[in-house]
Each structure stands twice: as C-alpha cells, then as structure tokens.
Amino acid sequence: MKCGVVVFPGSNCDHDVYHVLRHVTDQDASFLWHERDDVDGCDLVVLPGGFSYGDYLRAGAMAAVSPVMAAVRQHADNGGLVLGICNGFQILLEAGLLPGAMRRNRDLRFLGCDVRVRVERNDLPFTRGYDVGQVLRLPVGHAEGNYADTAAALDQLEANGQVVFRYVDASGDADEAGSGNLNGAERAIAGICNRQGNVCALMPHPERAAEEVLGQTDGLAMFAGLVGSLTATTDSRVGATS
C-alpha cells in the first residue's frame, strides 16, 4: 500500500503517522508537501494533526485552500482513501469533503487527555479491524473538537450511518451531556465519514496508540485494517487484469 502524509506548515503529527505507517505496519509511506498538485499515486492520503498555518483565521481554514487539497479532493472523488486526524478532520470540514463544523471545546480550553470512543460501524476500511460497539481508549489533543451541525443535517448524518466514532463514558454510554463527551460535541460525535465511506476523520489520535511500548495499542487496528483492505483491493485488481 502506498501512503502519503500531507505536510502543511504547522502540521505536527505528520512524523507520528509516518512512523506508524512506515515502521509499525511496514508500508510504503512518504510525505506530501502542501504545495504539490498531486498525491503522488498514493492509495491512502492522511491529513495529520497539528496547527496548519497556526490555526490562523480558523482551524483548518487556510490549509483547506492549499494546492494539495485540490489533489486530495480529486483523489477522494476517484474513490481513494482519505483519513483525517484532529487538524486533518478540521481541514476536511473546511474543505467541504465532510459535513459539519468544529467549535471551540465546551469549556474553552485545550483538551489533552485520553478519551473513550465507541466504534459505530466496522464496514469501512478504516474500522474493519474493530467490532461494532467496541470501546477504544485513545489520546486527544485539541482546542476545537466540538463537532456541530444543524439538527436536520445531524439527523441526516445519522440516517446515512456516517457517524463512525462516538465519545462514551466509563459505562460505554454515548450521552451528549455525559462525562465521556469532554469537548461537548453534538451527539457525542468523535468521528465521521462521507456518504461513500472513503473519506473518514476523527478527533482522537490513533497513531499515538499503536505500539506496545507506549502502553496503548487501540489505534493500531485502524492502520492494520487500512493495510488489509488495500492489500485485498490491490490483489483483486491484479487478479482481474490477469
């Protein structure tokens, strides 16, 4: 699988994602500079966390109009996989590749801690390594992760099955007002995908929870699942041409 990690000025989780793709899941990974106008033939494009353009104007707003994003949009339109993590989620919202918007966290403070998220569907390449209902412990680090949209749009999102991850409390309940939903996201939404299911984004950082030595491994199955799904697609393509 060929993976590209986009580097915007101010991206700061780019090395972490690259490390997991390259050294933990042993994939062909490279960095994609924000000024390029293609995605270098990558199967998977990751928009990593960080503070692209210093979060000036609005988190993700300036990155959303950088040259590489036109190529990412093209890649997504062609059915290519796009994963947005944290700032990557914010960028995909600003670019209109995913619906909704982010507000400041409910208590207006940066939130750096572990959260629990529940996997809502596992028929996506991003979540095929998990069970539906499985609760993952993952780190978060953001000031604007309070997902919002109109009630009608949220209903539509739910009806389409586009909610992929929800924050849950210790007993596994995804209550919007509950203790598990620290940033105050509407309907406790932690991650969503597009209608087609090839663009997915979440606020927590699976790449920081993918190695035994760090004592947290719940994020690894996301990358392993992506590798598995792409390897399977590649194999079937090879089979079809021969």
Add this chain to the structure above:
Amino acid sequence: MSSGGDTADGFAENVALTRRRIKMEPVVDLELALEHGLIDEEFDQLRSFLGREPSYTELGITSALFSEHCSYKSSKTWLREFPTSGPRVVQGPGENAGIVDIGDGWVAAFKMESHNHPSYIAPYQGAATGVGGILRDVFTMGARPIACLDSLRFGEIDAPRMRHLVDGVVRGIGDYGNCVGIPTVGGECGFHASYNGNILVNAFALGVCRREGIFRAEASGVGNPILYVGSRTGRDGIHGATMASESFDEESEAKRPTVQVGDPFTEKILLEACLEAMRTGVVVAIQDMGAAGLTSSCFEMASRGDAGFELDLEKVPLREPALTPYEMMLSESQERMVVVASQGGEATLEEIFKRWGLQVVPIGHVTATGRALLRYDGDVVADMPVSPLVDEAPVYERPVREAGAQDPAAVPECEDPTGALRTLLGTPELGSKEWISDQYDSTVRSNTVVGPGGDAAVLRVKGVRAGLALTSDVNPSYCALDPREGGRQAVAEAARNLACVGALPIGLTDCLNFGNPENPAVAFQLRECIRGMAEACQVLEVPVVSGNVSLYNETDGDSIHPTPTVAMVGLIEELGVNPGWCREASFVESQDRLVLLGSDDLEYGGSSYQRLLLGAESGRPPRVDLQAERQLGDLLRAGFGSGLVKTAHDISNGGLAVALAECTFARSLGCSVRVQGGVGSLFSESQARVVVAVAARYLDSFLELASRSTVDAREIGEVGGDRLRIGFDGGELDEQVDVLREIWRTALPKALDL
C-alpha cells in the same frame, strides 16, 4: 506590520527616518549608564575597553552583556563548584544546551530557563515565550525537541491577580508547546506566599539527535556570511535581559512593553527549516536570538570562536519602521536565529528558509579582528572588542550573611489524621495537577510512555534501546530553612524520582531562582544552595550540563524563597523489556505486598503538614543522607531490573500518608498498611524513603535483595480493597479511596473558583 523597507523608496524613507532618530539619541554619561543598570566601575571598565567614550548603541549593548542575566556576575564564582563532567557528558555548561550520550549513537540536549519577570507582568506571553526560548536553545544544538517540563511557583491562590496569573501561565505554556507540537510530559507546581509578588516560570526542553549531528554556536571562518533568519524585528522585549536583572516595584507594570510576544506557528516552521538547513553541511554555527537578542547571539558566537564580526544593520528585517541600531541590537522579538554559513552556502539556505516562508537575509560576516563592528547605512555605530565584553564581564563574590542553624521541629500532635489527610489532599499544593496537565498535549510525537502525574516522565526514543526519564524538583521551604540542606535535597529528590521509574541519573540542568544577591542574606542562600547541590551531584554522580540563574526575584524588598529548581534526566537501560511494570506510581493489583524502604526520623521542619495545617514554617528541614540516597537508588534499579518491583513511589511532600493515597487513585485500588510508631509517622518527611509494591510471590526475593544493601526495608501491608487504611500506635487512618480522590482531583479547580 510592514517595515516600509521592502521597496527601494520605502527603504530610503526608512533610512532617513532612522537617521533622524539616531541624531536624537542622548549623550552618554555616567548618569545614563546608571539608568542602564551599570555601576560606576562597570562604566569605567567599558570606557577602558573602548579607550574612549561609548556611543549610545555601545552603552545599550554593554548593559545587556553585563546584566546579571547574560553575565552571571553574582553567581559565576560559586557555579564553578558544580561537577560538570562525566562519562556521558558530550557538552557541558557554556553552550545553548548541555548534551549527554544516551547510547546507540544518539545524544540528548537539554536545558532549563526561567521566564519569571515577564510571566508576572504578562503571564500568557511571558510563559509562552519562555517555552519558545528554551525550545530554540535545544534545536540550535541540532537536536529535535521531543519533550518539555515546566516548574511553576505561584503565590497564595487568594493573593492579588494570582488566579489570573495561574490561568495565563498555563494557557501560555499550553498554547505555545501544543502548537509547536512538543509534548509537555511533566513538571511541578507549587503555591507559597513568598511568590505573591514574583511568580516563577521555569521551562525545560529536551531534544535528541545523532552524535555527529550536534551543532555548536562558534563563529568561525573569516568572510563567512552571517544570516538573519526567522521573524522580523520589532520593539518588543527591548531591555528584557536588563529587566530580568532588576527587582520589582510599583513601576514594573509600566514595563509591559519589555515583554516579548510569541508566535508558535513561526517557531514550528523555524524549527523545521533550521533542522533541515543543518543537514546541508553549509551551516557553520547557529544561535537563537534569546535574551538580549542580536547582541548576545552575535557576541557569544564570536567569543566562542575567538572571532570578530561586522553587521550592516540597515539590512535587518523590520516589523515596524525606523528602529535605531540601539533598538535592533536589544530587541527580543521572538522566533529569530543567527546563522553563520560557509561562503557560497547562502543560496542553499535561502532556498530552504524561503520554502518554509521565512525571512533569510545576509546582514554581515565573520572577521578576524576580534571586534564587533556595527554599521548603519555605512556609518559606524559601534566598534567594540568582543572577548573582553563577554569573557571579562564583571564577576562579583557578593558578601554573605550566614544564617544560624535550626533546631528540629516539634512532632505535631494529630488527633484526626484522616481529617488531616483530607485537608492536605484538598490544597492546591498537594491536590491533583490534572487541571494543568490536561491543557497540555503530553503525547504528541508518540514517545510518551509515562506522562504527567508520576514520579518521573518516561519517554521512548525511536531508534534507541534505552528509555529516558525526566523530572523536576525543589522544595523552597526546605531551602529557606536551610539552604545547604535544601540544595542537597533538590538533587536527591530528583534522583530518587528517577529511580522510582528504574532510571539512572545521567545529567541535570537547573534554574537558580533567588532574590537580590546584593542582600547578604540572599547571597548566603545562593552560595549554600549551590554548595548543597554540588555535594549531592558529587555523591550521586550526576553532572550539571547546563543551567540558568534568575536573580532579583523580589518585590518591594521582599525576596522569594530560595528556589534552585533541578531538572534531571535519567536512562532506563532497556525500555519495554518487562511491560508488566507500572511506572506510574499507582497500585495495580490486589494482594501485592507493600514494602517501605528507608527509615523515618519524624522530621517536620518545613513539611507540608507544618505549612498547610499549622500555618508555620520553622525548624530544621529533613536531613539528607546522600549515601543512603545512592544505596536506595541502586536498590530500586536492581529491583526493577530483576522484575521484582512493580511500582515505586517516592515519599515526599505530605509524607507516607499522602504517598500511599496517591498510589490508590489511578485504579481505585486501596491498601491496608501498619506502620511502626505513632501518628507522627504518617506525615513526617524524612528523606531517602520510597514505598514499593511487589507481587506476593516475589516478596521474599525482594527483601533478600534489599538485605544485601544498607537500605532499611520493611513489609508494611498490602494492596486491596476500596479504602486507604494506615494503622499506627494508638489509632488508624481510614477513608474511602473514592472520597479522597474526589477531594484531591477537585482541589485545584475549586481553589481557582472554576
């Protein structure tokens, strides 16, 4: 935001305006020199270095170089007592950061610096730029920063402005470090009335690089171009170094313009661009423009390389029009670096910095004259010898007034130890610091094995077998009561905290925060703390590789408690060999046995119990037995290394009761313990003590291991249940873990009225 210098017309206009402003500069005389913080003899010294009267620019430059902050003039004599070498030391004090070898061809560069005065005046920007400065000190050595610690000392929470200061400092540190993407993995935070008018913000950063990738800030190669990179220069921070070398008074508020304004986004791209530039082979030397900006960076680089330099200051990129040479040389605008490139290397560097969207401008070159020749549009504005100003800056051995020895403090009669524990855990001092650490990103860069809250943070380093452990410690109350013992204790506690995660100390950096050194009582504290630290460093074999001194921390004549903050780095031989260990100072399994290491002498002088429950601070602080500390550390490392020890937690502020309570919180797992002696054993702060949890089947082996050392080891109870129970002669402390945890967890938010 424009300097007006970007077009030919704008440039000419700017030069004309600047020339008019230069003409209006005051005539230099003794009075003006005194206003600049120099004393008579220092002004004479400057005149003899020059052989003539100094220009206004020269006076400004000298006031910065001779300031306490840059020259260490009141502390240098005593700092020489620190041991600075050792088998792992690659770079000792004198560079932008110290460096130690961490194995497999890798090194760690680290340093701690204070940003106390700016943080009191403007807490958000002061703290933020403190983080920015220390990160630049690390990456200027060629090392990529991978972790920060912050040691914070606030006043009483009800003191004027204090909640505002706490909030601003925490936000400032968080917003800066989070944006640059360097995890804040630990630190400490204390509250004491002595900081009511002068808080302390000490920021530590550590970076790693390959041994062959180290850069030093030594200007060399006659004719090599000097490049200015990073943000443009404004008027912020002018005379910051001088301000940091003065006491506070009612007029300090008026100094707000001398506090710099930080931009973490620029820092992040500057970091990436500099590390990339350093890999090209055309960077000869590099240094950030920290305190005293362009002045200290150029003078220090030239001095280390026995070189001179020439600058054409009209080329300096400006953020606002008509800065005079004086202002340019003293501005502390943030996120700027000076690079000495090899001749012909300019184009390579220009390509890199421009790609990252940063200024890169040749402003001068290295000379062999040993002099600093500064011109503005062709006119010489300063022509000074480099080496005398940097290396022959004044050094004073300040007169000291010795304080008398203290008697031991009385052991308090405590009738309700359970209530006392509840009270202690509910103070901001001993309560959870999660409210702070949750505002910091502690896991970015995906190296954090143990983050904030444990005895020491633990990091893996990609490509290195060993793990790194980091901690910062000092007990200002102990230092106030007995500075020698307090200095020893700071080093000993840091080493003990590292041992509690199985790490061997390999180096330390410090921030020596004291009051006015011209006050003989303060000078005594400074000397004694340094001597105590040096003694501990000798016995524990920990070299001092970098550090910082912050003096004149006083307001209207009242000095802060002596606060020699120690940040120590340790090595865990092979990380991840035994993943069953819990390095987080938390009980993990019922029926694990608890062993108390070390012995108790019922010491209460300067203790948390005395301060927080009795409102006193008196008597002799706990004695430090350095040999005992050394033995204890060796035993803990052997215990971890052989897989016998599961959890270890240092007994420090609040004594055994607080230490045990802290171990119960993470997993709501209580314990049942019985101690020898009366109720005094619960809160005594005798040193060289650690509580250890071992699996029942390993208890005998561990006690056997301990018996081969001189460390006193006694089984005191076991893990289990949902209560913390500590029996003693004449009674029992008994409370539900959940009740204690709630008090502890909400202590700081409650104190902040949140």
